[in-house]
Amino acid sequence: MPEPVALYVHWPYCARICPYCDFNVTRDRGQAIQRPLFDAILTDLRNQAEIIGPRRLASVFFGGGTPSLLPPDWVAEIVDLATFLFPSSPLERGEEALSIEITLEANPTDAEIGRYRAFHEAGVNRLSLGVQSLDDEALRFLGRNHSAAEARRGIETAQGVFGRVSLDLIHALPGQTVAAWRDELTAAAGLGVEHISPYQLTIESGTAFGRAVRRKLWSPPDDETAEAFYFTTQDTLETLGFEAYEVSNHARGPAARSQHNVLVWEGVDYVGTGPGAHGRITKNGIRHATTALGDLKSYIARVGETGIGYDSDALSPVEAQEEAAMLGLRLIEGLDLARTPDLDLGTRAAPLIADGFMAIEGNRLRATAKGRVVLDRLLFELLS
Numbered sequence: 001m002p003e004p005v006a007l008y009v010h011w012p013y014c015a016r017i018c019p020y021c022d023f024n025v026t027r028d029r030g031q032a033i034q035r036p037l038f039d040a041i042l043t044d045l046r047n048q049a050e051i052i053g054p055r056r057l058a059s060v061f062f063g064g065g066t067p068s069l070l071p072p073d074w075v076a077e078i079v080d081l082a083t084f085l086f087p088s089s090p091l092e093r094g095e096e097a098l099s100i101e102i103t104l105e106a107n108p109t110d111a112e113i114g115r116y117r118a119f120h121e122a123g124v125n126r127l128s129l130g131v132q133s134l135d136d137e138a139l140r141f142l143g144r145n146h147s148a149a150e151a152r153r154g155i156e157t158a159q160g161v162f163g164r165v166s167l168d169l170i171h172a173l174p175g176q177t178v179a180a181w182r183d184e185l186t187a188a189a190g191l192g193v194e195h196i197s198p199y200q201l202t203i204e205s206g207t208a209f210g211r212a213v214r215r216k217l218w219s220p221p222d223d224e225t226a227e228a229f230y231f232t233t234q235d236t237l238e239t240l241g242f243e244a245y246e247v248s249n250h251a252r253g254p255a256a257r258s259q260h261n262v263l264v265w266e267g268v269d270y271v272g273t274g275p276g277a278h279g280r281i282t283k284n285g286i287r288h289a290t291t292a293l294g295d296l297k298s299y300i301a302r303v304g305e306t307g308i309g310y311d312s313d314a315l316s317p318v319e320a321q322e323e324a325a326m327l328g329l330r331l332i333e334g335l336d337l338a339r340t341p342d343l344d345l346g347t348r349a350a351p352l353i354a355d356g357f358m359a360i361e362g363n364r365l366r367a368t369a370k371g372r373v374v375l376d377r378l379l380f381e382l383l384s
C-alpha cells in the first residue's frame, strides 16, 4: 500500500481583510481574476503528484483566506483531481474505517451559508467555521463581516449539512473578562459542534492591530491575564466534554479530532498548493520543505514556467527531527522519541520533567498541562 499524503490547498481571497490577520490573503475581486489562480493550482497539484510518485490520499484541507468564497464546482474539481492522482482507501480511525476527511474553512455570512450544501455535494465532509466570537461588539472590533446571529445560523446550517463542524474563536480581546469568555465558550459548546479551536489574539506587526497597538490606541491583556484565559479555556471545555488533544484544539473524543492536522503534527507528508502554501515531501529518505511563492502573480507565473509553484529545501536529518519534536509535542500524547533519535531529548528534558513541565512514559515525551501553556519556552530549552 503506498504511503499516505495529506493535501493542503490555500485559497487567499477574502471579502474583507481582518485587522488581526497576517496570513497570505488578498481582497476578493471577482471570479474572472481568480480563474488563472485556480488553473495554476490544478497544474501545480498534477505536477507535484508526478514528482512525489504513488501515494494514497489521507485528507484534504482547504484553508485561506476564505475558501468558502470558492465556487463549489471548483472545489469539486480539486477534490476529484486529488482523489484521481492519489487513489485512497479508507483510513482507519479508531475501530471504524471512514472515508477521508475533507475540510473547508468557511465564514458564517448569509451568502456563504447558502452554499454549504453545494460544498457538501462537492465532497467536503467537515466545515471549519471562522466564527471568532458570538458577541456583536467583539465581532465589530475584529472587523468581521458577519453578526453573532449569522454565526449561530451558520453553525446550525452547517451541523445539518455536514455533521462534522469546528469553530474558531478568538479570546483575550482588550477589555474582555475571563468570566465573559467562559460564558461565550460555554454557549459555543452548547451549539452541538464536535470541535472548537480557541485562539488567543496575537498581535502581528504587519496588521492593522499591530499598528494600533504600536500607536498605543489599546493594548492586549498582560501575560498573567492571557494565562488565566488559557486555563479557563482548558477547564471549561474539559468540563463540557471536549478533550484538549492539542494546544489550541479541543474535540468531543478521538473521532472528532481534525485528522488532517493530526497527520501533519505526526509527521505524515503533505502536499501544499496555492500561493504561500507549505508542504513536506519525503523522497529517497530525505524530507523536503516546500514553500509556494506567496505573491499571486509570481505563483501563477512560476507554475506557468516550471509546472510547480514552490521553492524546495532539503531538510537535514537533525532539522527534520527538530521539526518532528516541535509538532509532536503539540499533541496531548506527545512525541514518540523514536522519531528523534539524534536529539537526545530524554536527557535534555530531565530538568523540565523534574519541574513538572514535561513527562515521559515509555518512549513518549509530552508536555504536561502546566508545560503546554509555555510550550514555546520548553521547545526553546529542548532544542537550542
Ligand SMILES: C[S@@+](CC[C@H](N)C(=O)[O-])C[C@H]1O[C@@H](n2cnc3c(N)ncnc32)[C@H](O)[C@@H]1O
Residues within 6 Å of the ligand: 020, 021, 022, 023, 063, 064, 065, 066, 067, 105, 106, 107, 129, 130, 131, 132, 168, 169, 170, 199, 200, 201, 202, 203, 204
Ligand atoms: C486562516 S484563518 C481562517 C480564515 C477564515 N476564512 C476566517 O475568516 O475566519 C484561521 C484562524 O486563525 C485564527 N487567527 C488568525 N489570525 C489570528 C490572530 N492574529 N490571533 C488569533 N487568532 C488568529 C482565526 O480564528 C482564524 O479563523
